Amino acid sequence: MNMEDYSFFEMLIRTTVTFSVLLGLARILGKEQLSQLTFFNYITGITIGSIAGEVVAHDDTHYLNAITSLIWWSLLTILVSFISIKSNRAKSLLDDKPLIVIKEGKILEKALKSSRLPIGDLNMLLRIQGIFSVKDVHFAVLETNGELSVFKKVSQQSATKQDVKAPTGTPKFMPCTIIADGKVVLKNLHGVGLTEEWLHKQLVKHGVNSVEQVFYAEVESDGSLYLDLREDGIPVK
Known part of the structure; x- marks a missing residue:
């Protein structure tokens, strides 16, 4: 001009x-x-x-x-x-529809793939709501605006330990992902002071022979292992 x-x-x-x-x-x-x-x-x-x-x-x-x-x-x-x-x-x-991505503490693989939501992003959306463990979730719905609506398990909704005067202790670990889509997340595993040998023993204890059989696994605050096997089967606890 x-x-x-x-x-x-x-x-x-x-x-x-x-x-x-x-x-x-x-x-x-x-x-x-x-x-x-x-x-x-x-x-x-x-x-x-x-x-x-x-x-x-x-x-x-x-x-x-x-x-x-x-x-x-x-x-x-x-x-x-x-x-x-x-x-x-x-x-x-026009707007798509809400999609259930966690059902009764079980991550639905097909729903994640169809919504193109990586496991890491799912964990992030849960942490934003103060949820650090998948097993605490009864249902999780991915809304059409990209937000995650969570319905916690009944045991997680009621009184806290302070309310019932139960003994409380310092958690051993912060719950974190150590297996994602059949692959070990070494950074997280070593970050909480655990080894691949420990993980292998835990898998064998739960009757799992190969890491590839596991879709998702996380270390709980008490040091236990939460497993979610492939093909939307029953989670191993």
Whole structure:
């Protein structure tokens, strides 16, 4: 853009009008975008912002065309939201549906693979909610916005040891993953002061002959081993 083509007042007007349009659209879309931030909502917000940026930053873009695109994109978003409210089938198609990834303390491998959620990320989502052991979870549901909803086992929901005046002690370990998808996580294993020999003995004690048979394993705070075998079978305890 040449300096002779520069129009200070034109840019002020374009920016002010675009700001006002965005403010109005945000009032309509904002609450849903924030409270139900699915992937569709996410890319919709980015696209609206990109169109608005194009309107303000490039004076060679026809202003009415850009504003029309901005408003029409927002109207399409509202239309999709309306359809999703009226039809559960459409909502599942557009926003996907919640997926159970842990059931009765057992990680569901197929669900993790279909949601493309690595074990490490699952552990992180659990830790965010203050849960350091998979076996404490009765159900865990991966929501359409990427958050994890957890229903703890009944034994983990009621009174604490302090409530019942039970003896408490210092945990030996912080629960951590030592086998993930059939592979030993040596960094974690050595980090808690344990060896591969110890792990092998624990596996044999539980009737497991090979690490490849184990989908997930973690050391508990008391030093015991929690195993989750492949093929969504019954977890070995």
